[in-house]
Amino acid sequence: MVDYSHIFSERAHGMKASEIRELLKLTQRPGVISFAGGLPNPDAFPKETTREIINELLDEMPEKVLQYGSTEGVPELREVLAKNMQDRGMKVKKNQIMITHGSQQALDLLSKVLLDPGDTIVVGSPTYLGATGAFRAFQCRMETVPVRENGMDMDALDSKLKELDKEGKKPKFIYTVPTFQNPSGVTIPGDKRKKLLEIASKYDVLVVEDSPYSYLRYEGEPQPHLMSLDKEERVVRLQTFSKILAPGFRIAWTVGPAKLIDKMVIAKQATDLCTNPFGQYVAWKYIASGALDEHLEKIKKLYNEKRLTMLEAMDEHFPEEAKWKRPEGGMFIWVTLPEYINTREMFEKALQKNVAYVVGDAFYVENEGYNTMRLNFSHSSEEEIKEGIERLGKVIKQEISEKKGKLRETLITP
Numbered sequence: 586m587v588d589y590s591h592i593f594s595e596r597a598h599g600m601k602a603s604e605i606r607e608l609l610k611l612t613q614r615p616g617v618i619s620f621a622g623g624l625p626n627p628d629a630f631p632k633e634t635t636r637e638i639i640n641e642l643l644d645e646m647p648e649k650v651l652q653y654g655s656t657e658g659v660p661e662l663r664e665v666l667a668k669n670m671q672d673r674g675m676k677v678k679k680n681q682i683m684i685t686h687g688s689q690q691a692l693d694l695l696s697k698v699l700l701d702p703g704d705t706i707v708v709g710s711p712t713y714l715g716a717t718g719a720f721r722a723f724q725c726r727m728e729t730v731p732v733r734e735n736g737m738d739m740d741a742l743d744s745k746l747k748e749l750d751k752e753g754k755k756p757k758f759i760y761t762v763p764t765f766q767n768p769s770g771v772t773i774p775g776d777k778r779k780k781l782l783e784i785a786s787k788y789d790v791l792v793v794e795d796s797p798y799s800y801l802r803y804e805g806e807p808q809p810h811l812m813s814l815d816k817e818e819r820v821v822r823l824q825t826f827s828k829i830l831a832p833g834f835r836i837a838w839t840v841g842p843a844k845l846i847d848k849m850v851i852a853k854q855a856t857d858l859c860t861n862p863f864g865q866y867v868a869w870k871y872i873a874s875g876a877l878d879e880h881l882e883k884i885k886k887l888y889n890e891k892r893l894t895m896l897e898a899m900d901e902h903f904p905e906e907a908k909w910k911r912p913e914g915g916m917f918i919w920v921t922l923p924e925y926i927n928t929r930e931m932f933e934k935a936l937q938k939n940v941a942y943v944v945g946d947a948f949y950v951e952n953e954g955y956n957t958m959r960l961n962f963s964h965s966s967e968e969e970i971k972e973g974i975e976r977l978g979k980v981i982k983q984e985i986s987e988k989k990g991k992l993r994e995t996l997i998t999p
C-alpha cells in the first residue's frame with residue numbers, strides 16, 4: 586500500500602477537515618430544526634425568472650452560453666456589474682472586475698497571489714470561517730483584532746499594526762466583512778470605516794472587503810462601502826450572487842486594482858480556465874432585465890419577517906443571561922451566553938432536543954468564544970423558527986441552571 590504521508594505536500598499536511606462540517610452533518614438529521622447553516626431560503630430562489638432566462642439564453646445565444654468563456658468572466662456580465670456598482674457609489678471600471686466560482690474561490694485566488702508561507706495577515710475575531718480556512722491553506726500567520734458591537738475595534742487594530750511594525754512585520758492585508766458580518770451580524774459604522782482606511786494607509790496594508798450581505802439591509806441607514814471611500818487603490822471587494830440569486834450557480838465577482846485583478850486572473854487560468862459561462866449569462870440577464878432589483882425587494886421582505894420572528898421568539902424564550910445584538914441585515918444573530926457556559930458542550934443536548942446552531946468558537950482563530958453561538962434566520966420557516974427558538978431557550982435555561990448549581994457546589998466544597 587502507498588504511504589501517502591510522504592507524498593502529501595507540506596501544505597496538504599497543514600489542511601484539516603473542518604470539524605464544523607461534521608457537526609453540520611448531524612444537524613441534517615430528520616426532525617432537527619437547524620439554525621446552523623448559512624443557507625438562503627429556497628423560497629427566495631427566483632425559479633420562474635431563472636427558467637425564462639435559461640430558455641431565452643438557449644434560444645438566443647447557445648453558441649456563447651455553452652462555450653468556454655474568458656478567464657476574467659464574460660464581458661456582458663462584467664459590464665453590467667460595473668454599472669450596478671457605479672449606481673451604488675463605487676467608481677468601478679469593467680477591467681477591475683473578475684468573475685469567480687463563488688467568493689470562496691476569490692479568497693483562495695487572493696491568497697494564492699498575495700501570500701507566501703509565514704506571511705502575516707490580520708482578521709477579525711470572530712471572523713468568517715471559510716476565509717480563515719482558505720488563508721490557512723497558504724501557511725500564513727493570522728493576527729486577530731476583536732470584533733465588537735460596532736465591528737472591528739479600530740484602536741485595537743491600530744495597536745496591533747503598530748506592534749507588528751515594531752517586530753518588522755508588515756501584514757499583507759486586513760480581511761473584514763464590514764456589513765452584517767458572518768458570523769456576528771454586526772456592521773462597521775461610516776466613521777469607523779474611514780478610520781479603518783486611514784489605519785490601513787498609515788501602515789500601508791491592503792484591505793479585503795468581503796461583502797456578500799450588503800444588499801440585504803432590513804432597517805437602519807446604509808453605510809458607505811469601503812471601496813467607495815478608498816482613494817488609494819487599497820481595497821479589494823468581493824461580492825456574490827449566492828445570497829441574492831442562488832448559490833447553486835457559484836457566481837461571484839471581485840473588484841480591485843487592475844494590477845491585482847490581472848494577477849488573480851492568471852492564477853485562475855491554472856485553476857479552472859473560467860467560471861461557468863452558463864451561470865454567468867444567467868446572472869447577466871438577471872441584472873440587465875431589472876429582475877435583481879425586483880427580487881431584492883422580495884427577499885428583503887421575506888428575510889426581515891424571519892429576522893423579526895426570531896428576535897421576538899428570543900425575547901420570549903431566552904433567559905436574561907443570554908445577550909445578542911439586533912442585526913440590521915444579513916442572515917445571522919450572534920448570541921453570547923455567560924462565561925461558564927460552553928456552547929460546544931451544550932450542542933449535544935440541543936441536538937437531543939432536535940435543534941441546532943453553530944458553536945461560536947469555530948469562528949475564532951485563537952481559543953476563544955466558547956460561550957457564543959451563531960443562529961441563522963434565513964433558512965427556516967416561521968413555524969420552525971418559533972418552535973426551534975422555544976426548544977433552544979429551554980436547553981439554554983437548563984444548561985445555565987445546571988452550571989450555576991455546579992458553581993455553587995464548588996464554592997461550598999471545602
Ligand SMILES: Cc1ncc(COP(=O)(O)O)c(C=O)c1O
Pocket residue numbers: 623686687688689690713715762767795796797824825826827832836837
Ligand atoms: C463572509 C462570506 N464570504 C464568502 C462566502 C462564500 O460565498 P460564495 O457562495 O460566493 O462562495 C460566504 C458564504 O456564506 C460568506 O458568508
